[in-house]
Amino acid sequence: MLLSLTAFAQQQDSSQTNVEHLIEEDTPSLSLDSIVEQHVVYDPNTDTYTIEQRIDGRLIAPPVIMTQEEYRRYRDIVDFQEYIRNRERTRLIIEGADPDLLAGPVQSIKNDRLQRILGSIDIRPSGNLELTLGGNVQRFDNPNLPQRAQVQGGPDFDMNINMNVTGKIGDYLQMSLRYNNQTGFSFDNQVNLQYNGKEDNILRQLEIGNTSFETPTQLITGAQSLFGVKAQLQFGRLTMTNVVSQQRSQKQSIVVEDGAQVQNFEIRADQYEADRHFFLSDFFRNNYERALSQMPNILSQATVEELEVWITNRNNATQNVRDVVAFMDMGEISPYSSDIQAIGNNTVPDNGANDLYSRLTVNVD
Template sequence: ITEKIGDEFYRAPTYMTFEEYLNWRDRKQQEEYFDRLQGVTLSGDRSSSGIEDPIAKFDVKTSLIDRLFGGTNVDIRPQGNINLTFGFDYQKIQNPILTLRQQRTGNFDFDMDINMSASGKIGEKLNLNFNYNTQATFDFDNQMKINYDTKNFSEDEIIQNIEAGNVSMPLRSNLIKGAQNLFGVKTEMKFGHLRTTLLAAQQRSRQQSLTVQGGSQVQTFERPIDEYDENRHFFLSHWNRNEFEPALECLPVPISQFTVTRMEVWITNDRLATENVRDVVALMDLGEPQPFLNGPTVDDPNRPDYSLVSPPELDNKGQGLPANNNNRLYPMIASDLVSDPAFRFSDQVVSRLTNQYELKQIRDFEKVRARLLSSSEYTYNDQLGFVSINLNVQPDQVVGIALEYTYNGIPHKI
């Protein structure tokens, strides 16, 4: 056995017997065998088995991307169209009233129509889906979702799934129901046998229960009465409005000594009816013990005063009842009707009420061509003192009521 450095011997030749050679060769083969199992060789980065040498150099960037995304391939496939419209609108108006600058006007016209979608993959773990359309009818037609899924690669990964964009949160429990249309971030993690789902999102949907009976849909909803039943229910007087709540304190029987015995309801004749039609004058303060016309104010120094210091017709609490004699308006008009029958003429009543009584039309009274409603067109509560009209009363229509009632057995008229 000779040992050289270059072409020069640096050690004297040695000799070994055949038995010694066999022992040396056996130890050498054992060392090569164990080195091959460990992936370590002296001639390169890989052994004959193909296992990488842990001491050899390797690409850290490529290994990290491959581990995170399950590969280094990037595949993005966009499709769709973007239409841009540019224009200029110029107008020239030859109008001598306008200045020269106003006669010539111009502005830019710009419109954009986008209908795009894209699907992409980075490795095998990250998926991207996106679509956007400016002409979409609903917001949920535009979807964007990024999905990072590691379930198919390793069961030991802590982060199993990450979703961003349009996500959902379905739950298997009947007690708490999940949501479907969410926009945010959802993460699924696994710690041994413990699984957790974290969600931070904005809910873009709402849950609604529908019932179908006999082929039709039945849905129960509630709305305040003043939002759908406008201009249908009217109190007969301010006294009835003030006594409405006290009369209902001991249900089911209202506590009231007020009883309507007869009623007529008149409304503006917008149907061109010919029966039960006449000219009607409706007065706002008729029969009110505390009328609106109670003397001058700062805003209206000429407002007349038709109130009485002590109304003659009172209820059990000492409050004035709605009655013709509880203010000065009806007695004065009734006296003039007796002394001057021409007061009843329809062509004079407006001027007489405006000039002689200082009333203002629309605010204090209205003269209209009205028709008498039939009993099927309205209902009323004879104890609580309100009427419900079974018509859609328009804001420009006038409703007038004449009634007779008894209070504690004593009859009254308005």
């Protein structure tokens, strides 16, 4: 009786080893899944199944013999793995990904201790990662260089990442991540970790990462494209929102009237920078230091009420274009050219300060 029990235990261990070994051998791979042929032969005399694996008709592994119970358990495992693979393949096709990248059975890892502390964990990544590996080799047929220095080379590595991750940890914590290293704007890459408390908690909401600050009134405008920490607290009927962040955006308004863009600029004279801002005439250059000698009072004798700015033809347009000729001495009190004579005792720039304007209007034809 003892011997038969021992033999039965050994048979169970052997059958379990056969099934597990065949499951490992049956796991598909990128290179062998399409060429390995599996043949199953049933022997009615012994009531057993013989499973053989062949490539191009040649046996590549010893045959595995199973009883009906072992074969049934083996088929349950294989069919379940195939069902999971088909579902994942369908999901990849719907999302537009390559279904051929799916290899092997889908596995799920669970940590009961971690789930008891944080609750249910649901993290769903998506996207793609492209790696380009190569090499560059250059040869210089220069007799002045040593033979070893005539051949130079190095690796060429490039990586493109487009990743989206959404997750939920427990009932209160949510996370989202969006990253693309080929985006043209930095604000397209977003990362946000959000905690939502209960209605009776003091800490109602906590956000870390990309956030925004909205106000319920239009008198005080909020801010967008912030990166930092935002906390919303409540004390009875009092609600408090605190933000400590860095603003990564600028607000600008553009007005279009009658098909033309109108935009107001305000440039203070004390914001002058060398080789960046330019004086309109020698009068402003000569009186610049004196006009700003008693700041904040500006001692200026002239006020510019209207100014026309002409933009060059950047798009090589040929229709509705106008040619512009600019004269450096136009309106100058002390002309630079000796051919232009000053007229009168003008103290500020004017078209009648010299004879250039009158000569142009007389010879307009």
